[in-house]
Amino acid sequence: MQLTPVLTRAWGEDRSWTLPAYERAEGYRGLRAALAMEPDEVVAAVKDAGLRGRGGAGFPTGMKWGFIPQGDGKPHYLVVNADESEPGTCKDIPTMMANPHELVEGVVITCYAIRANHAFIYVRGEVAHVYRRVLAAVQEARAAGYVGADVLGSGFDLEITVHAGAGAYICGEETALLDSLEGRRGQPRLRPPFPAVAGLYACPTVINNVESVASVPSILRHGVDWFSAMGTEKSKGMTIYSLSGHVVRPGQYEAPLGITLRELLDLTGGVRPGHQLKFWTPGGSSTPIFTAEHLDVPLDYEGVSAAGSMLGTKALQVFDETTCVVRAVLRWSEFYAHESCGKCTPCREGTYWVVQLLRDLEAGQGRAEDLEKLLDLCDNIMGRSFCALGDGATSPITSSIKHFRDEYVAHLGGRGCPFDPARSTRFADQLLGAS
Structure with a gap:
């Protein structure tokens, strides 16, 4: 299988983030194709292409668009979740830096399809350079007639607001992101009602990830069959x-x-x-x-x-064989404990206590029963927290114990970490034996 650069096709080009460079790479042709169609036809094309959400859950994008009620007399909104903060994830930020117009074009097409006249791009606050890059792209697009009143003479009006968050991991959860956009503390909402019915400002709202929205223009440029020819039967593109x-x-x-x-x-x-x-x-x-x-x-x-x-x-x-799995899981768990919003007890208390146990285990101060206690804590967090943060926090713990229980056991009995000789009593024992 070979690489298929589509979103990344122009990342290495000179000033790839500018409008002229994007237009040379077939930029905004997908928008012109979309405006020649009815909004419902655009939704159908994305459904037929098989595009699924690229932010994590993998929910069919066109189906999500189709949930928006039409003819309800309320304003509709698109919110782009650009609050990329999952440890190890770094695809949306380079996309917005190297190719922001792909995202902007996708935003315009999506808003046309769901009949929304205002879109928000929620960018992580720490990446100020990305915020400036996307904002400049929106301004370029507005000056060229791709955004604003009467887009390309179609009669369709669209305003795009680029919003900088304050750097909370929980705001990557879609309903917490909506609360943050509305000026409140970012915490998950109880569902139902779902955002498609009562989202931003209690109006119908579509929330999509950056890569999901940026993938839309290529479908309109090259066609449904082109996109669905890539990937697998149920995971296309x-x-x-x-x-x-x-x-x-x-x-x-x-x-x-x-x-x-x-x-x-x-x-x-x-x-x-x-x-x-x-x-x-x-x-x-x-x-x-x-x-x-x-x-x-x-x-x-x-x-x-x-x-x-x-x-x-x-x-x-x-990770190669030099990595201590217990230490790696501890670092991840510390992150989730720090980023828990504290709204629900299982996540707020559970993530705190798994960190305490993991610290003891990693330092060689744990006991044999701590492994079962860890699993019991994870069982009480899993499926009982208000949002997916709690579930996600348990995943590396339970799976690492499943695959590397022997390594956890090797930390017990006051012997410390076998991957860190300076902190392991095993190393001291070897030195004494050699002398």
């Missing part, structure tokens, strides 16, 4: 895989859904020389980890799910 960690050439690799990690490693130089793959994440740190035995799992929604994990954001973090 191309997507961006974020490869990081102990690999020769980390980076963003755009390929058809269904490629395997083995194939990606072959294309990118493999694991760093002299080392072997130990474990990896298929969709960021909130997904159950995989091991070397999963190298040939198809990286699509169905394949990864059947193997016991989730494709998520397609953040492939690769």
Whole structure:
């Protein structure tokens, strides 16, 4: 299987983020094609293409658009979730930096399809350079007639607001993002009602990820059959895989859904020389980890799910045999405990206590019963928290114990971490034995 650069096709071009460069690469042709169609025809085309959400859940994009009630007399909104913050995920930020007009064009097409006249792009606050880049692209598009009143003479009006968040991981959850946009503390909402019925300002709202929206123009440019010819039967099209960690050439690799990690490693130089793959994440740190035995799992929604994990954001973090799995899981757990919004007890209290147990285990101060206590805590968080943060926090813990229980046990009994000689009593024992 080969790489299929579509969203990434112009990343290496001179000033690829500017409007002239984007127009040379067939930019805004998809919008012209969409404006020649009825809005419902655009929704049908995205449905037929099989585009699924690229933000993690993989829900069919066209179906989500179709949930918006029409003729209800209320304003409709599009909200683009650009609050990329999942550990290991780094595809949306380079997309917005190198090719922001692909996103802007996708926003205009999406708004036309769902009959929305105002869109919001919610960008993570720490990446001020990305905020400025997207804002400049919107201004360029407005000056060229692609945004604003009477888009390209079609009679369709659209305003786009680029909003900078304040850097809370929880605002990547779609309803917490809506609360943040409305000026409140970012916390998940109770559903129903769902955003398609009562979202931003209690009006029908579509919330899509950056890559999902940016994938729409290519469908309108090249056609439904072109897009659906890539990928697998139920996971169609191309997507961006974020490869990081102990690999020769980390980076963003755009390929058809269904490629395997083995194939990606072959294309990118493999694991760093002299080392072997130990474990990896298929969709960021909130997904159950995989091991070397999963190298040939198809990286699509169905394949990864059947193997016991989730494709998520397609953040492939690769770790070799020098990595302590307990320490890695502890670092992830500390992140989720810090980023818990505190709204619900299972997540607020559960993530705190798993960190305490993991710290003891990693330092060699844990007890044998702590492993079962960890699993019991995870069981009380899973499915009981208000949003998916709690579920995601348990995934690396339960999956790592499943695959590496022996390594957890090796930390017990006051002997510390076997991967850190300076902190392990095993190393001291060896020194004493040698003398």
